[in-house]
Amino acid sequence: MAARWTDGNDFTLLENGEQFYPRVFERIDQAQREVVIETFILFEDKVGLALQEHLVNAARRGVQVDLTIDGWGSPDLSPRFIAALVEAGARVHVFDPGPRPFGWRPNMLRRMHRKIVVVDGEVAFIGGINYSADHLGDFGPEAKQDYSVEMRGPIVAEVHRFAHANLDAGSRHNHALRRLWRWRRKLRHKPEDLPKVGTARALLVSRDNSFHTTDIERQYRVAIRSARERIVIANAYFFPGYRLIRDLRRAARRGVDVRLILQGMPDMAIVKVGASALYSHLAKAGVRIYEYCERPLHGKVALVDGEWSTVGSSNLDPLSLSLNLEANVIIRDRGFNEHLHERLDWLVQNHCKQITFEEVEREGGVLNLVRSFVAFHLVRLYPMLTTWLPRHRPRLEAAMAQHLAHEAGR
Secondary structure, three states: OOOOOEEEEEEEEEEHHHHHHHHHHHHHHHOOOEEEEEEOOEOOOHHHHHHHHHHHHHHHOOOEEEEEEEOOOOOOOOHHHHHHHHHHOOEEEEEOOOOOHHHOOOOOOOOEOOOEEEEOOOEEEEEOOOEOHHHOHHHOOOOOEOEEEEEEOOHHHHHHHHHHHHHHHHEOOOHHHHHHHHHHHHHHHOOOOOOOOOOEEEEEEEEOOOOOOOHHHHHHHHHHHHOOOEEEEEEOOEOOOHHHHHHHHHHHHOOOEEEEEEEOOOOOHHHHHHHHOOHHHHHHOOOEEEEEOOOOEOOEEEEEOOOEEEEEOOOEOHHHHHOOEEEEEEEEOHHHHHHHHHHHHHHHHHHEEEEOHHHHHHOOOHHHHHHHHHHHHHHHHHHHHHOOOOOOOOOEEEHHHHHHHHHHOO
């Protein structure tokens, strides 16, 4: 689906599960026609059970519910959990569910990593927040710091079409049944041109393994190259390609205030090892590096100058930039940009440690020099290396059918 800019949109930044879940659940409760959700992770904990309850209630009152989960990210949902949704009338789809010889998923590196919600084709959400209790502060020290946006206006029609295109493209049903599904959706849920409700210009941008392999990275690079005042990137898993690193270094050298907010308390140790291997190259050029040390950072947000912002599911690492299915929204709006800047600056001022070039050099040594050299040249090569991995056509399978097939094979 070709991306296009739309005018007249309104965006609300939602920070962490405390803001995100109540707003999504409220919108689901208000749904009259349909709810479409895509998520990488859905756990059967208090958050997942709450989502299940709201979706079951919506389906029982006649709302068409389509829930898509990734087969790798959400592997342990019980038959009872799925059955409650299906019996209420919801359709639960599993992205790339198998086969799993010896319990291992051969295509585990090509994942459906998007986090999208569309309700009645009138309101939508996009960001990095999954449905799991570790996005809530009461989870403890390992609770994630993350972001999403609620959007209204013409951009929602773009997200709506994108979400339905994903359902059609991944379906394993025969051609006739797929045509029936499309006809039924058009009859009941045809997205109309939505009225302008705000001042934001917006673009839905996605990454797949067919026609949009570099779209998200390209949007980042265009914005970075055009920066004149500031760049702030808060990203959980930071190991981007060589060209993006080069653009950041060039921006800093021409006087742009370039700030990276990365994980200081990573949820996976290798995350910090990979990112820190690039610190010397970035800091030497004048890029300011901050490690967020309050809890694991899971955000995927950025802003450039006083207008451009992005929120979505895409990290700046090999998985997101070269393998996963991702979705971000690009927002051009001064009010939203300033609010996002205030929230990220609050993180920097209160919960971040700055990593200086002098500190990197002082703590270096021969081993660190070798590690940095290897990492820097690896980012030159990984886009080419990923093309060697198997490319398959993503498919969706009904969750109950997947479970029955799995049980039959045991």
